[in-house]
Amino acid sequence: MHSTLRMRGATWIDEVIDGMARRYCVVKFRYSGDLEGESALMLFPDAALTAFVGLERVAARIGDQFHELYVRHAGTIHSGRYFSRAHVVSGPDADQLPGLREQWELTWGERPGGELLL
Numbered sequence: 001m002h003s004t005l006r007m008r009g010a011t012w013i014d015e016v017i018d019g020m021a022r023r024y025c026v027v028k029f030r031y032s033g034d035l036e037g038e039s040a041l042m043l044f045p046d047a048a049l050t051a052f053v054g055l056e057r058v059a060a061r062i063g064d065q066f067h068e069l070y071v072r073h074a075g076t077i078h079s080g081r082y083f084s085r086a087h088v089v090s091g092p093d094a095d096q097l098p099g100l101r102e103q104w105e106l107t108w109g110e111r112p113g114g115e116l117l118l
Contacts, residue, residue, distance in 0.1 A: 003034050005031055006029065012025050026042060027043055028040055028041075037058060038060070043073065050076060051075070052077060057069075071088050080109055082107065082108050082109070084107070086104050
């Protein structure tokens with residue numbers, strides 16, 4: 001399976017719930033090629049903004065069939081660059097996507113751009 005992953009944008013969200021501050025980021029990606037679709041990654045950094053964990057929901061088409069899967073991310077942040085090790089963890093269709101790698105490494109910056117061949 002050959003698809004390209006491109007970051008489309010990121011939004012940082014700061015909120016206070018029950019007196020506790022929380023910061024997270026929603027990163028949007030676009031898949032093109034054999035796998036066509038979009039995803040949103042909820043990224044939760046540590047307090048020092050040096051490491052993060054996240055969960056990405058991918059909604060995409062292969063041919064005329066719609067597929068959904070979830071990808072777990074764990075990584076580090078260094079000089080405005082994000083380095084993530086991604087792993088497909090579940091989804092009703094995860095087993096029905098022959099040729100999709102179960103894990104990959106991904107790097108992106110704070111601005112949209114960058115591509116990854118899946």
